[in-house]
Amino acid sequence: MCTGKCSRCIGIILFPLALCAIVSNILLYFPNGQVLQLSEITDLVWFFHGILGAGILAILPAFMMLGAGGAGCCANRCGVSRCVEMALQGLHNSS
Incomplete structure (x- = not known):
């Protein structure tokens, strides 16, 4: 599985989890x-x-991960690194 497909899957999963957190x-x-x-x-x-x-x-x-997981962008390392940075920022702010 390339990094683009992986980040797209994580981005799709992250949306309902974020909505559940807001509602709860x-x-x-x-x-x-x-x-x-x-x-x-x-x-x-x-x-x-x-x-x-x-x-x-x-x-x-989640938006960044969906953007990095576009069609044919398996070598999009810059987009994936931005996803990781945004995820770490969200993790830091939620704790």
Whole structure:
């Protein structure tokens, strides 16, 4: 498997995972379907770690990986290295 096909597969898998992270972290605002008071929501929920770090910042490398996995670009090392850099940035920001 060439690097273009591999990065394309990873990019396709990363989209639903990022959407699941965004939805699950939005649901933290409404536990058991109840609307909480502002003082009852913890600081970790207010900091948007899951929405920004695991969601939005994970979509950026997914776009880069899909772009690097275009037709006939097995030797696209620059695109793949940018994908790795973006993935590391997303990993660093989500932790």
